[in-house]
């Protein structure tokens with residue numbers, strides 16, 4: 001069962017990205033990673049994304065009836081967070097002689113210049129930030145991606161979502177507690193809650209202050225002190241390296 005692998009340090013989670021909403025890709029990823037034995041699939045908390053992931057998991061189990069459905073986890077934030085953003089620009093402002101470095105660097109081919117479409121396709125952008133510094137005229141900006149937790153309550157009650165990750169930041173104790181209260185009707189239904197934030201001074205005290213705000217308490221809890229956000233995946237990456 002999913003949580004036994006967590007206890008034996010063999011937990012294996014697919015992160016689709018809190019801002020990534022390309023439904024065919026989500027479905028394919030969910031299918032492949034279910035067959036590969038993933039324990040959990042983490043995604044944007046919108047009903048279409050959840051349905052696409054569920055379709056992929058069901059297709060995997062149809063292909064291999066020994067496959068086990070992973071936990072379906074959705075991610076939220078309790079305030080501004082780089083995981084929850086998308087890039088935008090007005091293509092009308094692009095100089096005609098621009099060599100389009102934005103288009104070349106985008107890992108999801110979200111930036112298009114064609115007869116049909118010019119600009120960033122929102123579903124494909126996960127806010128990684130690669131394109132932002134490359135624009136010679138600095139017209140690429142980001143906008144916050146806002147999700148409403150109440151939108152997934154039905155999915156939790158019907159168990160199509162059974163885990164939540166909350167992204168917070170140091171010194172947001174009050175905001176975290178307020179967000180937890182919004183989730184409180186569904187906390188007892190969740191198999192797992194993960195709390196993710198960057199490393200900080202006074203980490204232990206900060207963790208304790210967050211626990212004080214966790215009423216009702218979760219059935220299982222992961223502290224995910226990554227040190228840097230996945231959407232800042234430029235440079236050394238999200239995993240700390242040992243010297």
Ligand code: SF4
Nearest residue numbers: 106125126128129131
């Ligand atoms: S932020 Fe990243 S994913 Fe979004 S358009 Fe720019 S390079 Fe592509």
Ligand code: SF4
Nearest residue numbers: 094098100101102135
């Ligand atoms: S780099 Fe900037 S100016 Fe050039 S095509 Fe991209 S958005 Fe337009």
